[in-house]
Amino acid sequence: MSDASNQQHVTSPVVALQTTARVSEPDLIARVLSGDRIAARELYDAHSSRVYRLAFRLTGDADLAREFTQDTFVRAFSQLARFRGDAALSTWLHRITVTVVANAMRKVKRFRERETDLEDVHPISSDGAGVDPVLRERLHRAIEDLPEIYRTTVIMHDIEGYTHTEIAEVLGVAEGTCKSRLSQARAQLRAVLADLAPRGEYES
Amino acid sequence: MTDDRFDKLMRDAADTFRRPPEPPTEEMWAEIEARAGLESSTPAVPIASITPRVQARRGFRIPSWVGIAATLVIGIGIGRGSTVVGRDGVPARIDTIAVAELPSAAVPRNDPALDRPYEVEASQYLGQTAAQTGQLQRPLHRDPAALGVESAVHAAVHGADATCADAVGTAQGAPRRRAGLRSLCGSAAWPRPATTAPRTTDGSSRHFQRSA
Numbered sequence: 001m002s003d004a005s006n007q008q009h010v011t012s013p014v015v016a017l018q019t020t021a022r023v024s025e026p027d028l029i030a031r032v033l034s035g036d037r038i039a040a041r042e043l044y045d046a047h048s049s050r051v052y053r054l055a056f057r058l059t060g061d062a063d064l065a066r067e068f069t070q071d072t073f074v075r076a077f078s079q080l081a082r083f084r085g086d087a088a089l090s091t092w093l094h095r096i097t098v099t100v101v102a103n104a105m106r107k108v109k110r111f112r113e114r115e116t117d118l119e120d121v122h123p124i125s126s127d128g129a130g131v132d133p134v135l136r137e138r139l140h141r142a143i144e145d146l147p148e149i150y151r152t153t154v155i156m157h158d159i160e161g162y163t164h165t166e167i168a169e170v171l172g173v174a175e176g177t178c179k180s181r182l183s184q185a186r187a188q189l190r191a192v193l194a195d196l197a198p199r200g201e202y203e204s
Numbered sequence: 205m206t207d208d209r210f211d212k213l214m215r216d217a218a219d220t221f222r223r224p225p226e227p228p229t230e231e232m233w234a235e236i237e238a239r240a241g242l243e244s245s246t247p248a249v250p251i252a253s254i255t256p257r258v259q260a261r262r263g264f265r266i267p268s269w270v271g272i273a274a275t276l277v278i279g280i281g282i283g284r285g286s287t288v289v290g291r292d293g294v295p296a297r298i299d300t301i302a303v304a305e306l307p308s309a310a311v312p313r314n315d316p317a318l319d320r321p322y323e324v325e326a327s328q329y330l331g332q333t334a335a336q337t338g339q340l341q342r343p344l345h346r347d348p349a350a351l352g353v354e355s356a357v358h359a360a361v362h363g364a365d366a367t368c369a370d371a372v373g374t375a376q377g378a379p380r381r382r383a384g385l386r387s388l389c390g391s392a393a394w395p396r397p398a399t400t401a402p403r404t405t406d407g408s409s410r411h412f413q414r415s416a
Contacts, residue, residue, distance in 0.1 A: 139217055
């Protein structure tokens, strides 16, 4: 990778997201560890969007997502010296994100349970034309009601598009465990949607 | 068909379920900078504008071992000064060394029960204690008002000796050591250990009875 393209990372977070992790990630980490503020910002620009997306998907709240993203990066910068490079930096960051969210959401669980009106918190877009709004709302509610380990797996795989390998690394479980959790989560979602579907459509 | 419909629903959910807004990048970064201490690690002004004095102060770093060595030297100095120099600046007399010879001579060094180092050390320390107590008693005799204090000190010292002897007596060959300690203190008021004396029937027991 040339110097010109490296300089492009600073100004283009998208490019940095695609190339920094492969080529200059160790150098970037070394610079951050040496106290380079610009390198820290590069690392943040490269990963903050996806960390924020994951935090928002897991929490459903913009303020919480912002707070957890900050917690993730503060913890990451403070523990960056411990990063051994066994996995990608993004995987390490997302593992921190999931841990931060899981720990914090246990504390705010009561408030989540009090939220009764789903539309007030999660406005439904009009992108999904052709999908029954009632069915969609039921699905969203069913995803939220899943146990945490199933919900995280469904969100990461079906919503955010992580692979089973990535999820297994982030969650620290075997890949087979990840697949099993996803299968069971989908089965529960189908069961919830069965009474709303046309007769015989969701009966497995 | 069922799977297709479900997959379609899940694909829809990817677009509609908790669809994240645009992340507040700059606000989050400002908070992260402040919390992670990134602001202080990198100077806000260019390096060239920093005065040479500040640069020199940043470049001069004392190795950690120098601090440890300095602390050690200061500690040793304070310890030696407080031991050798008295309150009035005059070097203090170390009476314990000279006095320690007196009870050490009374210890039967050829006693096979005292051939172990810790026994000799214990005998010497107890001998020093007894000698210092004797020195303490002398000025008290001159002051009739302190006679009550003297008796209390005497009782306390002999009581402490008896306690030490009982503690040592749990080990094997205790009567011999007890006899040696008793001779150091010069006291005949030793309690007879009812549990340990009959336990041994060899020469050590006879030695204890002879001394008593």
